[in-house]
Amino acid sequence: MKTKDVDFDIIENPAPSSHLWKQWKSMVNTEEWLSDDNSVTDLLPSLKSTCSVWAVTQTSDRNMVGSVVWNVYDDICFLGFYLLTPEYRGKGIGSVIWKQAMSMIPKDKVLALRGVLNMVPKYKAHDTPVDGPLLENFRINSRDFQTALRDYESLELVSIPNTTKTINFNLYPKIRERFVDG
Numbered sequence: 001m002k003t004k005d006v007d008f009d010i011i012e013n014p015a016p017s018s019h020l021w022k023q024w025k026s027m028v029n030t031e032e033w034l035s036d037d038n039s040v041t042d043l044l045p046s047l048k049s050t051c052s053v054w055a056v057t058q059t060s061d062r063n064m065v066g067s068v069v070w071n072v073y074d075d076i077c078f079l080g081f082y083l084l085t086p087e088y089r090g091k092g093i094g095s096v097i098w099k100q101a102m103s104m105i106p107k108d109k110v111l112a113l114r115g116v117l118n119m120v121p122k123y124k125a126h127d128t129p130v131d132g133p134l135l136e137n138f139r140i141n142s143r144d145f146q147t148a149l150r151d152y153e154s155l156e157l158v159s160i161p162n163t164t165k166t167i168n169f170n171l172y173p174k175i176r177e178r179f180v181d182g
Contacts, residue, residue, distance in 0.1 A: 001055075003092035008055045008065050010100060016045040020054055023064040027083055040080075049073060053101045055084075055093050066093055068101035077109045 001008055014020045025041040044050050049072050055065035066084035070077050079101070084094050105111060 001096065003096060006065075006088065006091050006093060007058045008088075008093060009058055009062070010097065011054050011056055011062075012100075012104070013050075013052055014054060018045075020056065020062075020064050020067070021045040024067055024069070024081075024083070027064070027085065028081065031083065033081065033083070044069065044071075044080075047071065051101075051104060053097045053104065055088070055097050066097055068097050070101065070105065072106065072109065075110060076112055077105045078112045078114070079105075080114045 001010060024045075028041050050069065051072060052067055052069045054067045056062045057065060064085060065088045067081065068079065069081040070079040082094070082098065
């Protein structure tokens with residue numbers, strides 16, 4: 001396959017022992033797509049529910065160019081990872097593997113997507129047009145968090161129906177931009 005002067009092949013569902021999963025895990029770590037621990041990246045390749053589409057180089061190494069990884073459960077497909085290596089971004093490869101993944105996802109399932117906020121408009125324009133619940137996670141080291149809290153406008157314990165209690169704080173725009181939005 002070829003897009004914008006890049007040759008690549010598409011493969012589906014490589015074996016859990018494939019070198020591609022090791023490259024994928026490294027990229028997940030590099031891009032900081034981790035949950036609270038490594039259990040997701042350790043377990044995902046070997047789960048029976050895991051499905052995937054990969055763009056790989058046409059070299060003998062068949063290295064990862066990009067991937068779409070999701071899990072199929074009873075009534076839902078959870079798409080948790082859509083990644084392209086930086087040097088291949090913006091060349092149309094992501095669209096190709098995304099389209100292939102969408103063709104493989106059963107149409108009678110609800111598709112839930114985990115993504116970064118700046119990509120939501122792109123996803124909504126294509127295959128995931130319905131907004132669902134939004135969960136935002138922010139990573140901040142403890143020293144920066146303490147510094148930010150010194151400049152908070154308000155701090156309160158809030159209770160949201162059907163959830164646990166959370167701390168709600170409003171930071172001055174300058175602090176929020178530096179630590180949360182940046």
